[in-house]
Amino acid sequence: MQALMMNSQLMISNILKHAEKNYPNREIVSVTADNPRHRYTYKDFAVRTRQLANALDALGAKFGDRIGTLAWNDYRHLELYYAISGSGMVCHTINPKLFPEQVNYIINHAEDRFIFVDVLVMPLIEALAAHLPNVETFIVLTNKANMPQTKLQNVLCYEELIADKSTEFEWPEFDENTASGMCYTSGTTGNPKGVVYSHRSTMLHAYAGALPDVTNSSGRETCLPIVPMFHVNAWGLPFGTVMTGTKLVMPGPKMGDGETLQNLIESENVSFSSGVPTIWLALLDYLDKSGKKIPSLSRVTVGGAACPRTIIERFKQQHNTMVYQGWGMTETSPLGTIFGLQPGMEAYTDEQITDLQTMQGRGVFGIEMRIVDEDNNELPWDGVAFGALKVRGPWVISGYYGMSQTPGEEGCPVDDKGWFDTGDVATINPDGYMQITDRTKDVIKSGGEWVSSIDIENAAVSHPAIAEAAAIGRYHPKWTERPLLVAVRKDDMQVTSAEILSFLTDKLHKWSLPDDVVFVDELPHTATGKLNKLALRKTFEDYEFPEAG
CATH class of the missing domain: 3.30.300.30 (ANL, C-terminal domain)
Known part of the structure; x- marks a missing residue:
């Protein structure tokens, strides 16, 4: 018997349409190279994104084309996220901090036709341009007054590109398994490998990321995503926050500057944020030296590397801010696990709670995980046994771009049961809290x-x-x-x-x-x-x- 329910496709463009209708006056605040505090609404964001979609069409971008971005966390990059994917193209975010030869390899391997680049990253593009035969046009993310001098011939200004375009655009609907985004791993051995996300995987990941026990995104919250949009979709925040009408505060190129972060948190009433441990150490050190406070910041999510206990304790004791450590990878979109207290733990001491915070947390619904020994035998969740961590789920990779998609063959990252070997060694306790004890290597x-x-x-x-x-x-x-x-x-x-x-x-x-x-x-x-x-x-x-x- 088949169900009698509508079979609507999960489209990233639907997030934008929903946000415009339901949260038109919510703000998006950005720090950019040409404006220290740009401010506009979700309504403005939706209008400009439709103009950008029309601009992509005018450039000749086609369904399935890979379009690269080398940009920071700001409103223009957010417009690119939605206009590219919503039009049926692939938003290929590229990390400008990679070695130039890696950036060159990634752009050519993905066969990007167009590259949108921040002003501050132009020197890198100028050095590589002669080695990027597939790239037809570079679009600089700024206005005419701040366009940099360049010897490149095929360069356009972002604001001029979209200025005269229609504000009307009919977002196409297509199979939800269509590629929407692309991010390359930043491994230390061999060439980076391409991970390709779909509309379906991205939407399901956004739903999970917005859950109360994950980010608790809502229209009553203000989020400062410090984790970069150029890597693994800023942990899904550009989708989950817009889906729920959360006010966004984007730090642009100042994501590592403690003074700027403190000012944004206090002046914009930021309630939660996400970033890697080194960012939080920089902020905490600045707060110690300056004596300034972050009174609105109730919680931060930490990932990308193991969070030192000292960060957890300094946030809690000095600023009354709760640290939620999580775990994930480029290959898992990246949400896998996150800290959260279970019923019955209210009576735990501060020390016991901190002990749990130093772990990588419990699995989010949508992610199955297990640990296995060297013979692939599953190990118990007893907090003692540790082994290779494997995961599977609807937003976990099934293959790398341009490599084998057949389980068991060289280059395919999953086994014949669909399990992805993360390369991490972990232990899981009886309450489901997972702790990474090391990388296999x-x-x-x-x-x-x-x-x-x-x-x-x-x-x-x-x-x-x-x-x-x-x-x-x-x-x-x-x-x-x-x-x-x-x-x-x-x-x-x-x-x-x-x-x-x-x-x-x-x-x-x-x-x-x-x-x-x-x-x-x-x-x-x-x-x-x-x-x-x-x-x-x-x-x-x-x-x-x-x-x-």
Whole structure:
């Protein structure tokens, strides 16, 4: 028996239409290179997005074309998100912080026909333009008065491009499994791999992301998405917030500036925000130095890397802000898990709640997860066993762009049961709280035992003199590998290796204690802000522990 319900397609354009009709006066505030505080409404946003859709048609963009963006978090980038995908094209967001050769590879591999680029990223495009044979036109995201000087011939101004276009546009309807967005992984080995999102996966992800136990988006909230729109759809916030009528405050190129973030939070009454740990450390340090406050900020979501306990405690104790740590990947759109308290936990102490916050949280409906041993046997959720983390669901990748889509074949990321191997090692407790203990490639294997580099790092950064730390395995003649801690001291603070090792003694299992601590001026990071352990291992490839010297 078939149901008697309408079979409407899940279209990203429907979010825009809904927002315009139901939240026309909600604000979108942006910091841009040409305007320190641009402000307009959802109604204005919808009108300009239709003009942009007509402009894309006038440029000759066709259904299925990949259209690249190299831009920050602001209203113009948001217009691109909806106009490109809503027209049946693929919004290909590109990380401008990647190495130039990676950006070049990504644009050519995706076969982008048009590139929309922020003024501040123009030098990168000028350096690469001769190596991008498929790109027909570059559109600079600014107005005529602020157009940069350039020797490129095929360059247009965004505001001039859309100015004379009709404000009427009929959004097409098509199969919801049509590609809507594209983002390349930023792995440290090999070429980046293309992940292609659909209208269906994006819409389902937006529904899940807006749930009360996830972001709790609503028309009564104000969101500051610091996680960049150029990578994995800013964790879905550009869709979930517009869907629910949330006021948006976009930091533009100032996403790493503590002073700007504090000013935006206070002046625009921001209630929740999302970003990676390094962003929150910068904000917290600025607040400490300036004495300024963030009274409206009730909660922040942290992801992209393990959140140090000190961030959770500083937000809670100094600013009454709750930290919700989550986990996800480019391949999972990215929402996978997020922190949340269950009924019966009201009586927990602050210490017990913080313990849960340091974990990556519980699975969101739509994501199945399991952990398996080296023989692919499923392991129990007992908080003790740990193994390879696998996931599956309607917004999880089934294949990479241009690579095999057949499970079991080289290049296909899923097995014959549809499980995607995340490359993470995790444990899950009986209440469903998952904790990443390491990346498979970063696990330190010492004397037949696995040692978590993340546990070491989190313990190390809780020392008041340590700004950042990374743990890697280095050769040991007796134990094969032992942990080496590489740390960065905070400005004007002194601490010795012996003092750090002593500090860690009661915070780590004896076997997890590093055998040595080395101090450096800075640690290498990937373009998305994660520690680059591959580069660090290369730097210390000839390192010898003192007892092995």
